[in-house]
Amino acid sequence: DSGVTQTPKHLITATGQRVTLRCSPRSGDLSVYWYQQSLDQGLQFLIQYYNGEERAKGNILERFSAQQFPDLHSELNLSSLELGDSALYFCASSSDRDRTLSSGNTIYFGEGSWLTVV
């Protein structure tokens, strides 16, 4: 158990709909990352938040948005869903308490949220 909790584990929804995926990071971790995993694209970085603020942005579609709340949990919102959005969405977290460190903090992954768009 990595300590990163994601809900829901499975979700089936129709095209055009909107869903929210939720993530609770490991206790004390300040950074939250969202990754998308599909069969043909591997693990793709979407976005990172650090202590409530957006820190890095990857290949995240405009239809997707995320936020990190004061209690450090995070939500990934996916709207106007298309069939191609079907994937496994992972949340990950790392401590990053030493802000002089630009990398090297161990990143722990949750078990993922399976999204199927029909």
Added chain:
Amino acid sequence: GENVEQHPSTLSVQEGDSAVIKCTYSDSASNYFPWYKQELGKGPQLIIDIRSNVGEKKDQRIAVTLNKTAKHFSLHITETQPEDSAVYFCAASGGIGGNKLTFGTGTQLKVEL
């Protein structure tokens, strides 16, 4: 940005044999290289990592080597067991992309009895 290439995409070995998975990265400023194991239906699990100030690291049957000059790093699993069967991902971070991880495309390892 960073680009990580991983080979082979599939690897089949006999139980007890060694397995080697290789990755190359493009950003010479990257300085952190973890390896993750992903079992079916589960999230990636960190199994070993190495930082750029170290050339080799070992943890029981698993070892990782890093060649900064050539910008490649490798995962070595000795005395493979059936429970080692999974998908393995290499990753890199610390360069221009900060501490987000850029992943390789994965290696499906199958350990046969």
